[in-house]
Amino acid sequence: MNDNIVITDLARRFGRFKAVAGVDLEVGAGVFGLLGPNGAGKTSLLRMMATVIRPSSGRLRLLGRDPGSYGPRKEIRRRLGYLPQNFGHYPSFTVAEFVEYFALLKEMPPQRIPAAVASAIERVGLGDRARKKLRTLSGGMLRRAGIAQAIVNDPELVLLDEPTAGLDPEQRVAFRALLRELGQRATVVVSTHLVEDVGAACTEVALMDGGKIVFRGTPGELTAGAEGAGAAGDAPLERGYSAVLAQARATAAAAARS
C-alpha cells in the first residue's frame, strides 16, 4: 500500500504542554477519521500534517516527501487541501474569487483555474452562490466555501479539521458523499468529534487522547469495542468511542500508577 502519510514518533510541545506525544501513523488513500475529545491533540497533529507547524520531534513524511525542507514542502503544499478548524475568510471576496484566490496560491496552472473553480464550487453545492460575497453567506455556506478552496486543486492529500461544523443534516449527508468521492483517489484525513461523520464516510479511524493514538481500526472495529463494556452513548459507534476511550484512560492510569 502506498502510504501518503507516514508519521513516526511525532511530538509537538507548546511550552511545557505536550499536545502531541509520540504518534505513529501510516495512512494511504481513503477517508481517515481522527476522533478524540477536545484537547486530545487532533488539531495539532493535523496542523503538523498541513505543514502549518513543525514537529518538536519525530519524523513526518507526506506524499513521500519530507516537509522539513522547503522544496519538498512546497511540492506537498501544491498537492494539499486544508480546511482549518477556525476558518477565516475575506468577507469582500465572492465565493468564486475566494476559491480562485486559493487556486492561484496553490500554484495551479492558470488555464485550468476557471474550470477547477467552477467545479469545486459546484461540488460543494454553492454553484448558485458563486457570485455572492462571503459576508452574505451563512456559517454553513462559509464552511462549504472553505471546503471548495480545499479541493479546488484536486489534492492528493486533504486535511479537514471539523469540516461539518455548522452544516445542517442535509448538507452533512452530501458532504459525506463528497468525502467518499475524494477518498477514492486521495488521502483524506478528517478530524472531528462527531462520530456519525466517521461512521458514514471513513474507511479507517484513529482515536486520540492525551496526545496519543489510543485506537486505530475500522469504524466497525470501534463499534465492536463497546460490546460488553456497557459504555454510554446513543449510537453503537458512540458507545464504541466511549468504551475505547475509557479503556485507554484506564490503561494509562494503571501505567502511571505502576
Place this chain on the structure above:
Amino acid sequence: MTALGVPARVRTPRVTRVVPVAAGRLLRLELRRNAMIWTLPLLAALFWFDTYRRATGLPPLWTVRGMAMQWRAMFEFLPFVAGVAAWTGSRDGRRRITDLVGVTARPGWVRQLSGWAATTCWAEAAYLGCAAVLYGVTAAQATWGGPVWWPLAVGATCIAAATALGFAAGALLSSRFTPPLVVVVTLMLLVVVSPSANSDAVGRLSPLSTETLGTSAGIFHSFIPDLSIAQLMFYGGIAVAVLGALGLPAIAGGWRLRSAAAVVTVAGLAAAGTGVGLAGTSDVTANGVVIPALHDTASDRPTPYTPACDHGGSTIPVCLHPAFKTYLPALIAALDPLLGEVAGLPGAPVRVTQTASLQFDADATIDGSPPVLHLTVFVPTDTVPNSRYTTDDFVDPPQLAAAATITRTLIGVDSSGGGSPAQQAVAAALLKAANVPLPPPGVGLPTPGQMPPAGSPAYAAAQRFAALPAATRHAWLAAHLSTLRAGHVTLAQLP
C-alpha cells in the same frame, strides 16, 4: 450539497513558467477587492477641499501648480494611503486566515507583494488622477511652459513608500487598531517634519521642502531636479527596503527567494542612504537646490523666451515673461500713469521689463543706458483654500516697487523720508497724479513715499503740484529735475 457525477481531475500542477500570468491574476483579484477603492471618494474630496482649491488660487504656473502636488497633496494622501495599506497588510491576521494562506505553495512574500501592489496601484491612480485634473486645469490657464513632472514623481514615490511602511506595519502588528495608529503617526510625522523641511540639508528630503522650486524655476530657467532625484532615491529606497524586508522571514519563501529579498532590502537601504548622502551635500541657490554630484549645469542656463510686451498711453513698453502674460494689461494700467509722468525725463526708464526674481518678493531697479526699469514679481507658492491670487495681488507689489524706484532714482526721495521737503512734495504729487495707492504701513509692500502731513507747507505744495495739468508738471520737471534731485529746489519754488 451535491457531488458531481464527473469530478474534475486536475493534474498535479507544475509551476514557474506560468508565474507571471498567475501573479497578474492574483493582482487582478486584489485590485478588484482592495480596501483602497473605498477611500478614493474621500481622497478626492480632501484633494478638492485643500490642495485643488489652494493650487488653483495660485498663478497658473506649471512649477507652482506642480509643487502643490508634492507639498499640499502629501498631507491628504500619505496618512490615508498608509492607513489603508496597514489595513490590507493586517488582513490575514485580522481575518484569522494565516494558517490557510500559510500552507499554500506560493511564497508568502509574493502574496504580500500582490496585496501591497494592489493597494499602491489604487493609491497612485488616485494621486495621478488628482494630478491630471489639476494639470488639466493648469493647461487651460497657463500661458507658457509645460507640465513639470519631477514633483509628481516625488509625490508618487512618497506614496509608494507610505504604502510599503503602512503595509509592513499592518503585517507586523495584525490588529484592527494598527491602521488608525498608522494614520495618526503619519499625520504627526508630517506635522513634525513640516517646519524642519527647509531647516537643514537632510531635512530637504522631506516632500514638504519648499526650496526645490527656487523663485523662478520653470520660468526663467529650467526646473532643477537635483533634490527631486535625491528624494526619489530616498523614498524609492525606503519602499524597496521595506518590501524586501517582508521577504526575509522564513515563512516568506525558500532560500532563493529570501536571498533575493535580502538583496532587494540591501539595495533599497543603499538607495535610501545615497539619497540622504546626496541631500547632505545640497545647497540652496537662487535657481533652486543644487546637489553637486547630480547637477547638470545646463539647467542653470536661462530658458530663452520672447517677452510679452505692450504699452499704454505713455508709449513706454512694459514687458513680462510670457508665463505672466495674462497680467500684462493690468500691470500696464497700473504703471502707465506714472511712466507718463516721467517719460522723457533724464534718467527715466524707456522700457519696463521683468527679470528673474531672486527672492519671493517684488523689487524694481533702473539701470542701463538707455535706462530700463527691471521688475521682479511676487509669486506665492501656497495659499489658504479659500484665498485666490488676484490680479491686484500680482500688480500692486511691482507697481509700488516701480513707484519707489522711480521717485528715488529720478527725484531723490526714499521711503524712509529722506529728501528735501520739495522732493517729498513732488514725489507725493506724482504718486497722487498717477493714482499710485500708498499702502498702509506694516503690510510688507514697498513704500514709495508718503503724503506729507496735512496742513504742512509740503502738503500744500504737493496738492498744488498734483493739481497742475500733466503737461505743465512734465515741463517743469524736465526743466528742474537735476536741480530738484540735487536738493536745491525749495517748496516756494514749486509751481
